[in-house]
Amino acid sequence: MNYFGTLIAVADDCPVTRGVVPAARGGRKTVAVLQYEMLTERPGRLTQEDVLFESWFLRRPGAGGLAGPEAAALREEFFSKEQPCLRASPLPKKYGFGLLFDDDGLVTLCPVESGEYARLAAGAEGVTVLKALRSARR
Template identity: 65%
Template sequence: MVDYFSTLIAVSDDCPVERSVVPAPHNGRKTVAVLQHELLAGRPYELTQEDVLFRSWLMRQPGCEDRTDDEVAALRDTFFAKSQACLRASPLPKKYGFGLLFDAEGRVALCPMESEDYRAGLHREDVKVLKAMRSSRGRPGASR
């Protein structure tokens, strides 16, 4: 998995919203988007990509709140022993209009697409901009 430093994961080209939207549970269950948003909202630059990916996975596992620190550490090792999708595949920049801005130490902050931080991040020379992965499978620029 790629780690990101001084990088903005910009919303995907086929993101369906024009302003960021806080994800809501689906059928009474917290989705990956809800969990990732909860982890990042109000906590800018505290977590790394690995923290977000692992914690959002762990919170969906039965009995996660009853695990010891050693069990969680072992689960984390097992989780990252196989390849994982990076946050460019997160629903937050793909569907909900949130950019993900990484600082020089690899910690991430939510960045709503309508915010000044997002617009500035698109043009900062010290920030690499990568688009989130597209949701549709069509060719870039092809009409749906």
């Protein structure tokens, strides 16, 4: 389920032209906030599966402190069902961050206004470019 050598580019209907740091709503961290924090605190150290599972797990009531076999079992259960990929993440859909996966499948944020984003989105360096999913239907 992971991407390799791929840029998930911002969606065509993304409302911003620069990367915007997501904010919590109603005193709770949103999926966007959790994913942004993960990817800024651990750039290039997480796979798509890590980001999807951790952002889901951290939003659960009483999350935290789960490790070892319990975490592995919960992760296996989570991925036993179809999960949307990071093309559906709010970061490239609403907040102006591309998601760059290296050849090992590890992801880093790539702000849409950066020179690196422009170069990669144009197809440089043999990176596969996929657009994030649109927020609105046509």
